[in-house]
Amino acid sequence: MEPISHVSGRAIPFGRKNVDTDVIIPAAWLKTITREGLGQGAFEAVKQEPDNVFTDPEYAGAPILIAGDNFGCGSSREHAAWALLDMGVTCVIAPSFSDIFSSNAFKNGILTVALPQDAVDRLLEVAKSDPIDVDLEAQSVTTPFQDRFAFEIDPFRKHCLLEGLDEVGLTMAQGDAIKAHEARAKEQMPFLARTISTVD
Amino acid sequence: MSTKPRTLYQKIWDAHVVDRRDDGTSLVYIDRHIIHEVTSPQAFESLRAASRPVRRPDLTLAVPDHNLPTTARKDASGNILPIADPQSAQQLAALQKNAPEFGIRYIDSTDPEQGIVHVVGPEQGFSLPGATIVCGDSHTACHGGLGALAFGIGTSEVEHVLATQTLLLKQSKTMEVRVEGTLGAGVTPKDVILHIIGLIGTAGGTGHVIEYRGNVFEEMSIEGRLTVCNMSIEGGARAGLIAPDEATFAYIKGRPYAPKGEEWDKAVAWWKSLATDEGATFDKTVSVRAEDIQPTVTWGTSPEDTSAIGGLVPAPEDFADASKQSAVKVSLEYMGLTPGTRLTDIEVQNVFIGSCTNSRIEDIRAAAEVLKGRHKADNVKWAIVVPGSGLVKQQAEAEGLDKIIIDAGLEWREPGCSACLAMNPDKVPAGERCASTSNRNFTGRQGPGARTHLMSPAMAAAAAVTGKLTDVRDLVG
Ligand code: SF4
Numbered sequence: 059m060e061p062i063s064h065v066s067g068r069a070i071p072f073g074r075k076n077v078d079t080d081v082i083i084p085a086a087w088l089k090t091i092t093r094e095g096l097g098q099g100a101f102e103a104v105k106q107e108p109d110n111v112f113t114d115p116e117y118a119g120a121p122i123l124i125a126g127d128n129f130g131c132g133s134s135r136e137h138a139a140w141a142l143l144d145m146g147v148t149c150v151i152a153p154s155f156s157d158i159f160s161s162n163a164f165k166n167g168i169l170t171v172a173l174p175q176d177a178v179d180r181l182l183e184v185a186k187s188d189p190i191d192v193d194l195e196a197q198s199v200t201t202p203f204q205d206r207f208a209f210e211i212d213p214f215r216k217h218c219l220l221e222g223l224d225e226v227g228l229t230m231a232q233g234d235a236i237k238a239h240e241a242r243a244k245e246q247m248p249f250l251a252r253t254i255s256t257v258d
Numbered sequence: 259m260s261t262k263p264r265t266l267y268q269k270i271w272d273a274h275v276v277d278r279r280d281d282g283t284s285l286v287y288i289d290r291h292i293i294h295e296v297t298s299p300q301a302f303e304s305l306r307a308a309s310r311p312v313r314r315p316d317l318t319l320a321v322p323d324h325n326l327p328t329t330a331r332k333d334a335s336g337n338i339l340p341i342a343d344p345q346s347a348q349q350l351a352a353l354q355k356n357a358p359e360f361g362i363r364y365i366d367s368t369d370p371e372q373g374i375v376h377v378v379g380p381e382q383g384f385s386l387p388g389a390t391i392v393c394g395d396s397h398t399a400c401h402g403g404l405g406a407l408a409f410g411i412g413t414s415e416v417e418h419v420l421a422t423q424t425l426l427l428k429q430s431k432t433m434e435v436r437v438e439g440t441l442g443a444g445v446t447p448k449d450v451i452l453h454i455i456g457l458i459g460t461a462g463g464t465g466h467v468i469e470y471r472g473n474v475f476e477e478m479s480i481e482g483r484l485t486v487c488n489m490s491i492e493g494g495a496r497a498g499l500i501a502p503d504e505a506t507f508a509y510i511k512g513r514p515y516a517p518k519g520e521e522w523d524k525a526v527a528w529w530k531s532l533a534t535d536e537g538a539t540f541d542k543t544v545s546v547r548a549e550d551i552q553p554t555v556t557w558g559t560s561p562e563d564t565s566a567i568g569g570l571v572p573a574p575e576d577f578a579d580a581s582k583q584s585a586v587k588v589s590l591e592y593m594g595l596t597p598g599t600r601l602t603d604i605e606v607q608n609v610f611i612g613s614c615t616n617s618r619i620e621d622i623r624a625a626a627e628v629l630k631g632r633h634k635a636d637n638v639k640w641a642i643v644v645p646g647s648g649l650v651k652q653q654a655e656a657e658g659l660d661k662i663i664i665d666a667g668l669e670w671r672e673p674g675c676s677a678c679l680a681m682n683p684d685k686v687p688a689g690e691r692c693a694s695t696s697n698r699n700f701t702g703r704q705g706p707g708a709r710t711h712l713m714s715p716a717m718a719a720a721a722a723v724t725g726k727l728t729d730v731r732d733l734v735g
Contacts, residue, residue, distance in 0.1 A: 075581045076460070076560065080700045085679045089325070089345035091299035091352050103702060126581070128461050131494070132700060134396035136297065136412030157465060157496055158396065158412065165414035212428075214281045225414070226310070229422045232277060232285060236313075236424055239276040239287050247273065249517035249525035250289045250389050254316045254363050 059167040061222030065149035065192040069122035069185040070111050072104075073178075077125055078132030079159065083141040096137055097144030122190055124182050125152040127175070130159020139166040149192050151199065153178050164215050165225060169194060177207040194219060263535035265432050266501050267467045270407040270532065274390050276424055286427045289389040290406075291318045291419050292375045293362070295325055295353040296681070297394025301417035302356040313423045315361035319384055322350050322367050323374045327683045328644050328671035331368050338368060346682065360420070373647020373673040376400040376614035380484060381647055383513025387502035387529040392419055397614050397697060398497075399490040403483030404510070405502030405532060407467070410491065430496060431541040433466035437474040439548030444731040446624065447482030448616060448695065448714035450474065451489045452554040456564030458544055463495030466542060469534065470500045474548050480509040481620035488615045489697050492561035501533040555601060555727055556699045556712040558589040563699070565601060567717070567729045573597035592701055593709050594689070601727050604711070608692035609634070609641035609668070609722040610704070611715050613678035616695035617646030619653050621715040626659040628719035628734055629666035635725030641668040642684065644676040668722060680705040693721035 087099035101112045111117055123142065129152040130138060139162045142150065149169040160170045171192060173181070177199075181190060184201045191200045194216060199207045218225065229236075244251045264272070277285040291314075298320075305312070312318065325346035332338055341347040350367065357364035365371050371378065375393050379385035379401055387405035392398060396410035415425055435454055455462075468490050475483060483500045490498030507526055510516045517525045552566035563586075565572070571590070574583040574597075590597065595604070611617075611625050622645060634641050643663050645651040651673055654660055660670045677684040678696040680703065686692040688707025695718050696703075699710035711727060720728040 076585065078700055080698075080703060084702055084706075085681050088296050088681060089343075089349055091349060092303065093300055103706075128464070131460060132396070132698070134297075134394065134410040134412050136300075136394075136414060139412070154461075154464075156494075158410065162412040162414065165412065212281060212283070214279065214283055225426065226304075226308070226418050226421045229285065229418065229424060229426065230310070232422075235277045235285070236287070236422060239274075240423075243273075243287065247388070247525075247528060249521045249528075250386065252515075252517060252521065254319065254384075254515065 059222045059224055062148060062167060062169055062219045063194050065121050065169060067122065067189050068117055068120040069124050069151070069181065069190045070117045070120045071182045071185040072111055072123055072125050073182045075126035076128045076131055079130055079135050079138040080132055082130065082138040083135065087141070088135060088137055093140045095144060096141035100141040100145050119146050121146055122149045122151060122192065123147045124178060124185055125150060127153045129155050131156040134158045134162070136162045136166070139163045139168055142168060151178060151181060164219070167219065167222065169219060171199060171209045173199065173207050173209055180205060263538035265534045265538045265540065266405065266469055266499055266532055267407065267432055268538070270388055270390065271429060273388070283426050283428050285424050286390060287424055288392050288419050289317060290379070290384055290386070290391040292379050292384070292391070292393040293318065293320045293353070293416065294375050294393070294395065295322045295349040297413045298356065298416055299349060299352045300413045301420055302360065304417050305360070305420060310421045312360040312362060312420045317423065318362045318420070319365070319379070320353055320357035320362050321365040321372055321375055321378050322353055324675045324679065324681050325349055326367055326674040328642070328674045328676045331672055370648035370652060373650065374614045374617065374675055376488065377617060377646030377650065380404055381513065381649055383510055383516030386510065386516070386525070387506055388532050392425065396491045397488050399495070400484050400488035400614055402487035402490065402497055402499035403480060404506055405499055405529065407497055407499065409497040430467040431465050433463055433468045433495065433542040433544070434540040435468050435470050435544050435546070436472040437470070437546045437548055438472040439474065441474060441548045441551060444553050444716065444734070445551050446714040446716060447478055447485040449551055449554045451486045452556065452564045452712060453551045454546060455489060455493045455561050456554070457546065458493050460492060460560055460562045461494045463490065463493040466495050468493065468495045468498040469540070470498060475500050476503065479620055480505055481618040484618065485615055489561070492697060502529045553714065553717055553730055555717065557593065557595060557601065558586060559592055559699055559701050560585070560589065561697070561699060561712065563589065567601055567727065569601055571595045571597050571599040571601065602729060604727045605637055605691065605725055606693045606711070606721050606727065607637060607639050607690040608686050609638055609718050610677040610692055610694040610696065611718050612642070612644030612646070612676050613696035614646065615697045616715045617644060617650065619650050621695065622650065622654045622659050623657070625715040625719040626662045628716050628723065628730060629668065630662050632666055632723045634667040634722045637725040638722050641722045642671050642676065643668050644671040645673050647673045666722070677704050679703060680708070686710070693718045693727065
């Protein structure tokens with residue numbers, strides 16, 4: 059995973075509320091068996107709308123997306139995060155995110171920044187003409203006009219994003235604790251530890 | 259262990275924590291992992307790249323469902339028919355290859371046990387009360403109907419579980435949804451959950467795990483509980499559960515992977531201890547009177563856009579919130595609906611009875627009861643009934659339900675996700691309307707431009723008969 063410390067550049071001022079993962083990447087695009095190329099299908103339906111921000115050359119290649127409340131609701135498809143990455147988006151700013159989306163985004167090295175609606179409104183305004191800077195280390199979003207919005211982030215997530223750490227590897231290093239749990243569970247809840255091969 | 263009163267969720271959580279971190283995340287052990295063809299290929303791809311094995315293939319079950327066509331899978335002489343869509347074929351082939359290669363039990367598309375992941379898990383006794391269950395599909399919450407802590411995960415998490423049998427999680431807040439009283443005639447578990455989502459909204463349960471409580475759920479069949487928990491995600495919650503009880507134990511007993519003998523007794527004793535303690539508190543509580551729930555349908559493109567069947571299509575101005583107003587405007591346009599229209603005047607051209615929400619035997623029975631001796635309306639061009647698994651199909655056929663369905667002019671299909679999502683050949687044409695028993699009415703969910711109205715199997719069957727959204731109570735009294 060690519061480490062992230064700063065995301066700066068143009069931001070796509072989308073701003074829509076309740077954007078579900080079907081909108082981010084329609085089901086027809088879920089048939090891949092690799093992660094590449096999904097950017098093409100991202101926001102497919104929105105791209106058909108007149109004057110949409112996704113086909114506007116002004117925002118081509120922008121690394122930041124600004125959205126409305128409850129971004130990424132709906133299906134748990136991780137393709138939504140891959141599609142954003144493939145578009146070149148590594149940071150999404152919104153008033154709130156669905157739990158599954160923000161967790162999928164994090165696991166793929168995308169920073170999700172939750173800010174109050176008025177801050178998001180201001181950033182949507184700025185994004186139309188100017189770049190935005192997201193500083194993960196300092197936990198702040200700034201504009202060329204002296205705006206500064208602080209955001210909260212889980213310290214563990216922050217650490218992993220800054221270092222580009224792979225979660226699977228981190229957990230595998232805890233093999234002993236997992237083994238200890240398995241031994242305990244086998245004693246206390248043998249019916250859960252029971253395996254497929256024993257009945258086959 | 260603390261003696262503070264705990265909720266069902268808290269107890270299952272506590273029993274599965276491998277390691278607690280200072281930052282509030284925990285490493286949680288996963289007892290059951292179900293995989294399907296859509297969200298697993300990239301996980302296997304990563305495992306292979308890092309030369310990592312699957313830690314507990316024996317706690318993992320693989321079954322294809324999303325991409326499979328629901329038409330005949332074998333020709334007259336028993337040869338397996340090829341999948342026409344090359345991309346679907348590629349995903350299905352990847353699972354068929356990956357599962358055995360990593361030592362995972364794979365149910366093939368032509369096995370009688372094949373079906374939708376969330377139907378197969380409970381049916382095989384693979385999903386158990388008190389277990390942590392995950393699957394790369396957001397409707398995994400379904401298994402909560404057995405009293406399991408079950409939730410959907412993304413592909414990176416699928417990879418994490420395959421490699422470590424654990425997940426890094428933050429404990430959720432708890433939400434109690436209490437429904438008490440007596441459900442009226444014709445009011446089914448689907449109506450109960452649609453009503454609840456209409457009430458709390460699609461973000462109502464965000465950050466929470468819902469426990470459904472009250473006599474209505476206690477008296478509900480296991481199939482019904484699975485339907486209710488299935489749609490917890492539509493209410494924003496990652497998981498929903500109902501305390502396991504005698505009905506749960508009776509449902510599980512004797513299933514292929516269910517515990518047996520001494521282990522069974524031990525399991526039941528533990529399962530009984532899981533119920534929420536008296537005095538335990540929830541972060542949020544919502545109470546509903548069963549008498550207030552009517553047969554319910556959706557009119558918009560969000561599962562919270564519900565109305566009792568006797569209602570009218572609302573106008574954007576009926577909503578207080580400005581952003582909801584604009585969402586309703588867009589949604590009505592997409593749905594091709596005019597405010598003030600009576601819901602029962604809305605014509606449908608398609609009917610879909612199936613999906614992990616409503617494709618169990620009870621659902622097929624409910625649809626057949628309405629269809630019996632009746633015939634679909636002429637304006638209904640396409641109407642299919644898709645059992646949730648090969649075993650449901652067998653059972654329905656043993657009861658003669660397939661005949662009732664076919665005589666009524668509907669098609670009786672092979673098990674799979676079908677028209678729940680536009681990923682296999684079962685799609686609703688653009689601009690057409692579908693009375694659907696699935697769980698999502700999102701824009702394009704059943705095909706580009708498709709207009710979905712969510713409802714119960716009995717209501718969908720009634721719509722097939724009249725060709726319009728219909729109050730099933732007017733047909734079956
Ligand atoms: S039926 Fe629909 S919701 Fe259920 S598993 Fe299949 S695609 Fe997901």
